[in-house]
Amino acid sequence: MSDKIRISDVAALAGVSTATVSRALAAPGRVGKETREKVLKAVHATGYQVNAAARDLRQRRARSILILAPNLSNTFFSRIFAAIQEEASDAGLTVQISDSRIGREKLATLGHDGRADGIILLDGEIDPELVNSWRLPVIQLCEWNPAYHAPSLAIDNAAAAGLAVRHLADLGHRNLLHIAGPAGNILAQTRLAGFQDAAQAAGVAAAVLPGDFTMESGAGAAHQWAASTNRPTGVFCASDECALGFISDVMRLGFDVPGQVSVVGFDDIEFADRFNPALTTVHQPRATLGRDGARQLIKMLAGGVTDPVLSQVVPAHLVTRVSTGKAPTV
Amino acid sequence: MSDKIRISDVAALAGVSTATVSRALAAPGRVGKETREKVLKAVHATGYQVNAAARDLRQRRARSILILAPNLSNTFFSRIFAAIQEEASDAGLTVQISDSRIGREKLATLGHDGRADGIILLDGEIDPELVNSWRLPVIQLCEWNPAYHAPSLAIDNAAAAGLAVRHLADLGHRNLLHIAGPAGNILAQTRLAGFQDAAQAAGVAAAVLPGDFTMESGAGAAHQWAASTNRPTGVFCASDECALGFISDVMRLGFDVPGQVSVVGFDDIEFADRFNPALTTVHQPRATLGRDGARQLIKMLAGGVTDPVLSQVVPAHLVTRVSTGKAPTV
DNA sequence: CTGAAAGCGCTTACAG
DNA sequence: CTGAAAGCGCTTACAG
Numbered sequence: 001m002s003d004k005i006r007i008s009d010v011a012a013l014a015g016v017s018t019a020t021v022s023r024a025l026a027a028p029g030r031v032g033k034e035t036r037e038k039v040l041k042a043v044h045a046t047g048y049q050v051n052a053a054a055r056d057l058r059q060r061r062a063r064s065i066l067i068l069a070p071n072l073s074n075t076f077f078s079r080i081f082a083a084i085q086e087e088a089s090d091a092g093l094t095v096q097i098s099d100s101r102i103g104r105e106k107l108a109t110l111g112h113d114g115r116a117d118g119i120i121l122l123d124g125e126i127d128p129e130l131v132n133s134w135r136l137p138v139i140q141l142c143e144w145n146p147a148y149h150a151p152s153l154a155i156d157n158a159a160a161a162g163l164a165v166r167h168l169a170d171l172g173h174r175n176l177l178h179i180a181g182p183a184g185n186i187l188a189q190t191r192l193a194g195f196q197d198a199a200q201a202a203g204v205a206a207a208v209l210p211g212d213f214t215m216e217s218g219a220g221a222a223h224q225w226a227a228s229t230n231r232p233t234g235v236f237c238a239s240d241e242c243a244l245g246f247i248s249d250v251m252r253l254g255f256d257v258p259g260q261v262s263v264v265g266f267d268d269i270e271f272a273d274r275f276n277p278a279l280t281t282v283h284q285p286r287a288t289l290g291r292d293g294a295r296q297l298i299k300m301l302a303g304g305v306t307d308p309v310l311s312q313v314v315p316a317h318l319v320t321r322v323s324t325g326k327a328p329t330v
Numbered sequence: 331m332s333d334k335i336r337i338s339d340v341a342a343l344a345g346v347s348t349a350t351v352s353r354a355l356a357a358p359g360r361v362g363k364e365t366r367e368k369v370l371k372a373v374h375a376t377g378y379q380v381n382a383a384a385r386d387l388r389q390r391r392a393r394s395i396l397i398l399a400p401n402l403s404n405t406f407f408s409r410i411f412a413a414i415q416e417e418a419s420d421a422g423l424t425v426q427i428s429d430s431r432i433g434r435e436k437l438a439t440l441g442h443d444g445r446a447d448g449i450i451l452l453d454g455e456i457d458p459e460l461v462n463s464w465r466l467p468v469i470q471l472c473e474w475n476p477a478y479h480a481p482s483l484a485i486d487n488a489a490a491a492g493l494a495v496r497h498l499a500d501l502g503h504r505n506l507l508h509i510a511g512p513a514g515n516i517l518a519q520t521r522l523a524g525f526q527d528a529a530q531a532a533g534v535a536a537a538v539l540p541g542d543f544t545m546e547s548g549a550g551a552a553h554q555w556a557a558s559t560n561r562p563t564g565v566f567c568a569s570d571e572c573a574l575g576f577i578s579d580v581m582r583l584g585f586d587v588p589g590q591v592s593v594v595g596f597d598d599i600e601f602a603d604r605f606n607p608a609l610t611t612v613h614q615p616r617a618t619l620g621r622d623g624a625r626q627l628i629k630m631l632a633g634g635v636t637d638p639v640l641s642q643v644v645p646a647h648l649v650t651r652v653s654t655g656k657a658p659t660v
Numbered sequence: 661c662t663g664a665a666a667g668c669g670c671t672t673a674c675a676g
Numbered sequence: 677c678t679g680a681a682a683g684c685g686c687t688t689a690c691a692g
Contacts, residue, residue, distance in 0.1 A: 007675090007685065016662080018665075023661095026687080031661070032662085049442040051443065051444045051684090053392060053684085053686090057668050057669070059668080075405035075600065078402065078405045078408055083427065089429070094428075095427055096427075096687045098425065102419050105421065109379055109645055113379060113382040114669090115382045129672075167552060188385075215604050241552070247492065247606075248604045270405065274549075275605070276582075276605075285690080287403075320671090336668095346679085347678090347679045349672080349680080350679075352670070352672085353670055353677095353678085356671080360678095361676035380670075383670090384668070386684095388672085388683075390671050390684065429675055444685090456691070
């Protein structure tokens with residue numbers, strides 16, 4: 001019962017070879033019944049557990065997947081991580097997490113050091129050369145970069161922005177504002193383009209204010225909005241956090257939502273529903289995305305070159321709540 | 331430049347032994363200057379990167395820590411994870427995450443399979459026998475269980491509850507309500523006891539409603555509160571989510587916060603500040619807790635038996651915002 | 661069905 | 677300063 005019990009200890013106790021112990025544990029059918037029982041008894045008596053590090057080295061696999069995200073403290077990822085972990089655990093895989101902003105050198109080793117079998121990438125702003133140098137299956141989730149040689153799974157961001165715009169237009173809003181995400185971000189770009197295209201198609205005015213997905217940027221935009229002449233009555237924010245920041249400060253400035261301004265968010269985070277007023281927003285099925293992303297990666301690990309994993313776009317939908325209403329009559 | 335380059339490939343190219351390559355990389359000072367340069371050139375030419383799995387097996391360490399949390403989708407953990415990862419990354423350690431509700435068997439192997447060097451435990455409700463069977467350094471963070479043979483790091487939950495009660499009492503509230511956390515949870519128990527003790531000391535009425543930290547439980551309590559006769563004017567919730575749920579539904583029922591009822595939360599999550607009304611709450615320094623917890627574990631890994639890691643209680647403080655105000659005059 | 665031996669890819673005493 | 681050899685703890689062809 002002391003510290004480390006190795007397979008040789010079990011073998012000695014059972015009076016068999018280590019090969020037999022190994023087989024009895026991994027492929028019971030390939031060992032005689034009596035032998036198997038002897039081995040199992042010895043395993044029990046010693047409390048033996050195989051050393052995963054040794055097994056994995058021998059089998060040249062890590063039994064582990066790595067999640068790489070641009071900011072681990074972003075609560076948006078929580079549910080995605082949970083779903084990935086659940087799926088991985090069911091497949092006998094361990095989950096590692098790392099911030100993708102750890103620096104070029106560390107990032108480069110990740111794909112080569114034999115500690116992960118595959119990577120789920122939630123960041124589209126890493127140097128493509130780096131990402132493409134990894135000799136591991138990679139799947140892009142939520143965010144993507146066309147230069148990466150890896151399949152992606154994400155909702156239809158452009159169409160989602162269109163839904164938001166049409167929802168506002170249908171409520172009679174003719175003067176819209178988009179609070180954008182960071183310029184370099186593919187999600188921000190796609191949502192912005194979707195906003196502009198849909199606004200043009202609907203024949204409504206479409207202004208844009210810069211932002212970066214954070215509550216602070218939404219709050220800042222609220223003050224710019226309040227200070228502007230001919231204030232837009234419909235605001236589409238690039239993220240829920242941004243929307244909550246906007247609403248929060250707009251209300252503190254004495255405006256009514258949705259009485260004077262309607263606000264649409266993006267993501268449908270946990271608090272969207274409980275906020276006052278409850279937030280109309282684009283739903284991102286994060287649990288589903290995480291689960292499906294993990295499944296696809298696991299499929300890739302199984303080596304299904306015969307069954308190549310394709311990029312997928314998940315249809316988006318809008319959840320209508322209280323933060324949007326009829327355009328105020330002038 | 332093909333797939334897997336091993337140390338022997340580098341050794342062959344440089345015309346030295348694998349031992350020398352290993353030393354040139356890990357302890358450059360113990361190798362001649364010329365040899366070192368030859369090796370480095372060969373490393374560069376081949377793009378060699380050491381196989382961490384092999385190195386770790388040989389050195390009998392995993393260079394990895396495991397975070398175990400009761401529910402990965404709980405956004406409360408995000409910032410803690412980020413802080414741990416940062417600290418671990420600086421120390422050259424990988425971070426694994428796992429839900430601690432994965433089942434007894436998987437949980438048992440975690441502490442024995444050689445894939446982690448140490449564990450950060452955010453769950454106090456695992457069977458102590460299981461936890462104590464792990465042959466790894468463990469540190470308890472935020473939550474704890476006195477039966478675990480492991481140091482813990484957490485804020486002073488009882489004192490924190492006392493701060494909330496005294497804050498409400500100072501505002502003139504004589505009739506308080508606590509919406510508790512799940513009965514089996516040590517945090518819930520400690521906060522409840524702190525609430526009751528402080529209320530008694532302050533000589534104010536102290537009712538309790540069951541809850542489970544979720545927004546739903548807070549929302550449910552709101553309806554019970556509204557339906558009660560002689561409604562408490564000061565409410566202390568066991569978590570921010572619970573508080574937001576409570577406020578949200580109480581306002582939808584037409585009550586004013588803090589005009590008719592003051593509400594205090596617990597945790598100081600990101601949204602506490604942006605909520606309408608902004609939430610008065612007990613601050614949990616999650617980034618600091620994560621960082622310090624990781625550092626302590628890393629110290630334990632270094633084998634500082636000479637410098638035993640003690641359990642620590644971090645002083646709590648209350649952040650006063652808008653959700654609390656003077657008790658309504660009857 | 662079982663065992664002896666090789667090998668996964670490294671590092672590290674041990675010699676020299 | 678450098679190399680040959682052993683060994684981390686397993687699994688897996690290969691024989692029998």
